[in-house]
Amino acid sequence: MDTAVQTGARDSAAGRQRVGIAVVDTVLIAGFVLLGRIEHGGNPLAEPLASLETIAPFVIGWLAVALLAGIYTRDRPVGRDGLRLTAVAWIAAANVGLMLRVSLFEGSATWPFPLVITGFGLLVLLGWRLGYTLYLSVTE
Numbered sequence: 001m002d003t004a005v006q007t008g009a010r011d012s013a014a015g016r017q018r019v020g021i022a023v024v025d026t027v028l029i030a031g032f033v034l035l036g037r038i039e040h041g042g043n044p045l046a047e048p049l050a051s052l053e054t055i056a057p058f059v060i061g062w063l064a065v066a067l068l069a070g071i072y073t074r075d076r077p078v079g080r081d082g083l084r085l086t087a088v089a090w091i092a093a094a095n096v097g098l099m100l101r102v103s104l105f106e107g108s109a110t111w112p113f114p115l116v117i118t119g120f121g122l123l124v125l126l127g128w129r130l131g132y133t134l135y136l137s138v139t140e
Helices: 008-039 048-069 080-103 112-139
Strands: none
Touching: 008 048, 008 112, 048 080, 080 112
16 A cells, blocks of 8 residues: 655755745845945945946855855754854855956955955854754744
């Protein structure tokens, strides 16, 4: 006798969670890079292409490194191991973004900028993921 086993619902929920985490990561990276542009006198509404050129190298760097590191394919993308992997991946992604910015996009990376982009990226990504991890631990 054959029995039905329902596995699609759990896989679907985990897939939605991974996609949601990837979207939040990407939006936060784009947001804090754009905020930096605004702080330095840029106007995203007056110069949308320049703003996109500022954001693109870091979003591309993040998505490339995150996919290579398997951040969004893990069973639990958040938690202590997820935070550790996110930190290492962001440090690598920030460097990839800096290299892309200098070589392919119009931008420079004077001395304090690599520290600032890496530090704020760690703060933003780890901060939201830690909050989400704590939320999940309370609700589960």
